[in-house]
Amino acid sequence: MKQYITALVIVLALSMSSCSKFLDKNPLDQISSETFWTSQKDVELALSGVYSRILTGTFDHNTMFWDVMGGDLNTNQGSAVIPLAQGQLEPNSGSLVSSVFQDAYRGISSANFFLDNVDRAPIADDVKDRYKAEVLFLRALFYFTLTEFYGGVPVYTSLPLIEDAKINKSSKADVVAQILKDLDAAIAILPNIPYNGHAVKGSALALKAKVLLHNEQWGPAAEAAKQVIDDGHFSLFHNYRSMFLATGQSGNPEIMFSAQYLNPDRSATGPDIQFAWHGTINPRVELVEAYECTDGLPITSSPLYNPANWKENRDPRLALTIKTFEENVINSSGQEVGFNYNAPSGTGYMPVKGLNWDALPIDYSTRSEQDWILLRYAELLLIYAEAKNEDSGPDQSIYDAINEIRARPGIGMPAIPTGLSKDQMRERIRQERRVELALEGKRYWDVKRWKTAETYIPTLVDPGGAQRKFDPSKHYVFPFPQSERDTNPNLEQNPNY
């Protein structure tokens, strides 16, 4: 018996050492990159992967915080955006200084990963070209966002190796040229149809017009915008409020591109929780005062203005954008509902736009699925108006564009006065952009490109007495994050940081 056991020991010892497969264990719920890019399904997974990069703070409702820096909003104490808005804008500031950089480059790397590899997949050329065009549009959006914050940035059009990822920034003009190249390639291929969640030709044209406008290429900007107007796939929506809510967004003819959400699985800590509960956005009184009275006159000159009732006789867009801290609201079933804000308002005001009263009272189970609109037809009309005015001065098409927005059903503001000079028209357009696009994250870029930031921002005082600061010698662009300069010594810091 014992001999058998001894033999067994030897046999077992030998057999144990030979099972090499024993240690081969692979991830069970993740896709291996070794076996990817082998079907159309894989390509579609990767395409969704690139789109998923816009569901981040830099492209969703969190962009509302940029308007804090733009001077139209405040946020509550303790927010990391406050020091930035007060001019403590440094390479080590963190917050937006690093998050915008990171979110945009994550998008770029996903786009490059797609473009580098898509040709390996066995897939029909027309489908492939269309997907590529969508990805080029997204890459343009990512780079454009970077130029608006940082000016010139390092440009990668394919995934670099770690050793090679240490290049200096390109000039802003070169980055813009790259953006326009991507957009033109996208415009040539994308279908000319209404927006359906995928970028379409109109989306790319609108982004192109915007990029050109922001880079003061007035003629081409007006031309691109004009093309969208003429194509006729987009128009103003009849309901200013519901356009920003999930109920009004499906098939909405005004939306040209948006970061899309869907309950229950693709809803972040949405705008309802952040703004209608945590109360992290407080509109400033300066913004409230910027809205005209219903006669089209500013509150300083309108006889209709009632200082005792800020809302009376005002541009209807005001009440659809801003409320007071105490005010209750009416939900879609006609009930009056109150708020249980988690933080007081430093300004006394709270936002309305894009917030869903049917979600009240809000708690941690609240899920928001309103899409965050990145491009809409009203902005396109204003891009057209501004570019055209700068290019060739006021003409009827500019009046038409602005008055169309003011005459939107449910808004019905009177037409702007006729006979404006180019400068007067410029002021009109800027005023219209401010109120029409309020709380949409557009203001910060606007006051920077108009160069009004350096005069306007320093006049603002925050609750608690701190003065806003804007140093024109450096604050028109963000510094690069210090960690980026540490890891990429070739990257030149922006001036005066």
Next chain:
Amino acid sequence: MLATKACLPVGRTRWRPASMVRCLLLLLLTTFFYENTLAGSLPFKSITGTVTDQQSNPVSGASVKVRGKVAGTQTDAAGRFTIDADDNDVVEITSIGYLASEFVVGASLSYNVVLQEDLSELEQVVVVGYGTQKKVNLTGSVSQVGGVELTKRPAANVQNLLQGKVSGLQVTQGSGKPGGDGAEMLIRGTGSFGGSAAPLVLIDGVRGDMMTLNPDDIESVSVLKDAASAAIYGARAANGVILVTTKRGKARDLTVQYHGNVQAQQATRLPELLTNSADYMTYWNQANERSGLVPYFSQSTIDAFRNGNDPVKYPNFDWVDHVFRTGMAHNHHLNVSGGNEKTTYNLSLGYLDQDGIMSVYDFKRYNLLLSVDSRVNKWLKFGGMVQFSKRDIMEDNFGDNDYVMSAYSGPNYTPTMTLPDGTTGYVARYSSAIGEWTVRNPDALNASGFRQKNSYNMRPQLYADVKLTKDLTWYTKGAIDFTSAFNKRFEHAVNNYYFDDGSFAHNNSVWQEGVRDEMTQNYETTLYSTLNYLKTIGHHDINVLAGYNQETNYYRRLYGSRITFPVNTISELNAGAELAQSTAGHASEWAIQSFFGRVAYAFKERYLFEANIRRDGTSRIAPEHRWGSFPSVSAAWRASEESFMQDVTWMDNLKLRASWGKLGNQEVGLYPYQNVLQSTSYPFDALAPGARLNALRDRRLKWETTQAVNVGIDLSIKNGLFSLTADWFNKTTYDILAQIPIPASMGLDAPTINYGKMGNRGWEFEVGHRNRIGQVDYNVNFNLTTVKNKVLEIPNTVYSGNKIAQVGLPWNSYYLIEWDGIFQNQDEIDRSATHLYNPQPGDLKYRDANDDGEISPEDRVVVEGAYPKFYYGGSINLSWKGFDLTAFFQGVEGFKHYVGGSHMAWGYTPYTQGSPPTLDFIKNMWTPERPSNTTPAMYHSQYRPVTGTASTYWLLDASYVRLKNLAIGYTFKNGIPQKLGLNALRVYASGDNLFTITDYPGADPERACVTCRFSVYPQVSIYTIGVKASL
């Protein structure tokens, strides 16, 4: 002789006159035959007795002798003996592993003897990797604690019982939460920052979770601290190894033992908060004014509270007192064991029911342990065991620390109120004008849901032990560890109202309404087999071990949630609406395969050498790099055995030890080298699945390696009168996983590579003293450990929060601006460096470390306190007659706690979401009339001049020394247990955490997380009475 025995009283037999007559006749007869022996003396008495250990377990096979007589006897399996003796004879009892004992024969015919364990090193056998060894023959650094020593403290979990008992092992109990009072264990410092720093824990040779064990089931715990002792566990031994051995049956009659206790538990320390509402409102207004905010309360409201005429409408309320209560626990353990030379068995049943000290907290643990060992024939022994535990934990839905946070910042008025419609509702806060973050009402939290955790753990093991030749043994064990755990979170709306007007405030949702269920399974198999050759040739002792080990693990998780439920009483998923349901699932697996060997050689038990090697292959590493070898060598010299020391009789043992070895840490993630795409999604019109590249991976990634050197000395004098073990160690861990920083413009997470290098060096001491004065036996033990951590190589300096990781400094040292008192007046502010946030007199003043006239992040300096300077434990054990007393102290020195998120320190920072200030703060705060240089003026948690700068003001000294346990027991003697039908009986009373000496303000200084918030589930003081009995 036989006749004598038969007629004298045995056990519980009583004298009867009739039998006396018969006996006298018999005695006469025997006298006739044995007259030589008995001539001239009184007749012998036959006395009986029982020998037990301190835990009332019978001691079988103990030798019983009458001093001066040759004849003797042995105790039977139940520890019983019978022996003939005269009055005033001295009866001596000796047994291996126990100190000798004696008693003088008196009038009684029955004696109970309790043997003290012999703690002297010479006899101690220590559990080591894949075997046991006499402690004197050890060449490595191993500390062992016996189950008896451990369970002197009647605590519920084994980890905490190890605290302060072993040098080199730092045990930090996280909290006093029932079922969640697990501890963080570190052996000889923090060995890694990339992988795990936790030691490998093996229960009966197989990986397991100590939290599943009942302390009464433990035979011993061995801690393998250096490379020599741990290298046999190779790639998982870098952080040390803890070997837990459970109790087995002994060859004796069936013995039934019961241990039960009842415990009352209370929070050790709680902050004393302001409970007067009028003061609370006044100070809040003051704080708001200081922040430039409008006051929340009108003077008339404050006055109404102040005059106290209407205690219903204008109440004062003490939330801390309301929330915390005394929690009761009871604990029962029943053990049945016995057997004969062939087969032994052990069956234990354990039950623990422990209430929390607040809210719905409750813990129930059920344990079963069954083992059978059977010797089939001369060369084959086999056996098996199964260990089963079920743990049910009930907790608050908000989370432990969040619940305590609520308790420290309750709504400052009554928990409930009468609403305008006459019904009763929960109070949210005073009025809607207070726009602070929602302060939760603890009572409303209790009403709005719970978390429930149930886990089942089953550990069957089978082994065979074959003696192949006289010297060669083959041992094989197969084991499974199966854990199934279920978590449920249930939450429903509970309306809360404003106190001033009863209007609706919020529905108290804290996370997500509805039900969230999670089920996990973990299935782990272990198979190991060893060949062991033991041979003594003359003065040469040879011990050779070769073995193979393999383990596989499969883990699975399923998750599902639904939000809308028809009623608040049903908490199963099916009852909820399918709308907005969500699911998730995950599975993972790993495997490890190992070969190992050991050669030990001793010459004359004087010169000891040992070498170990383990070769591990792990699934976590790429195939081309996955095998690695971990060797160790060690030697010891027992100087006391040298011939020149033979005259030094007072020296029991003097041994010098040294070891070197390499150990691995394979806790580097499950698939760290494999390139994978992350799953994602994007909703175009419907949700489309997506995949994206998120991170770069380094295929060459491998385990972290630790090289350790240990030098030690063991000394024992005069049979344990004084003993000392001292060790110096130096561990260097290299190839620590570190993320190499890459530019963010790559758009991907940096790859993890083997880069970092860190050292831990230090000293540990264990000192003992044992003696007997008169009838008092006592011993004193003390241990102390000091470890210095130092980062030797990292890719770049890392700043995380208030800490810095930099070459040359301890890992994650505190890096803070230095607090430098309080600004007394405007002039002082003007003269000082420019502070951020425009401070006022009464605000914190900081030190301008770089003298640039400005307080900025550049002024941060490295501050000690991230690690203890040293930690220690000590105990005093006394026994006198049947009484025994143990006092056990434990402490940590030089450890600091940063009040995490200083502006969110409920219970410490005034008006954090409305939480009241502490009485201490109010007493000491700065006012123009009563300047202070230690406490600022009343502020609000959002007030930046105080809370806006991470400074040493928030660094609290968490050093402490505490009487961890005081226990007094009495073991009944003189036949009392027998009268009750028992073999042995012991009762005891014990107190845990009876007092603490510390500078830490308000709460308990003992906390696992040093940068966590101030409000955590408190530690508890435990008052226990218990009984141990055996049949």
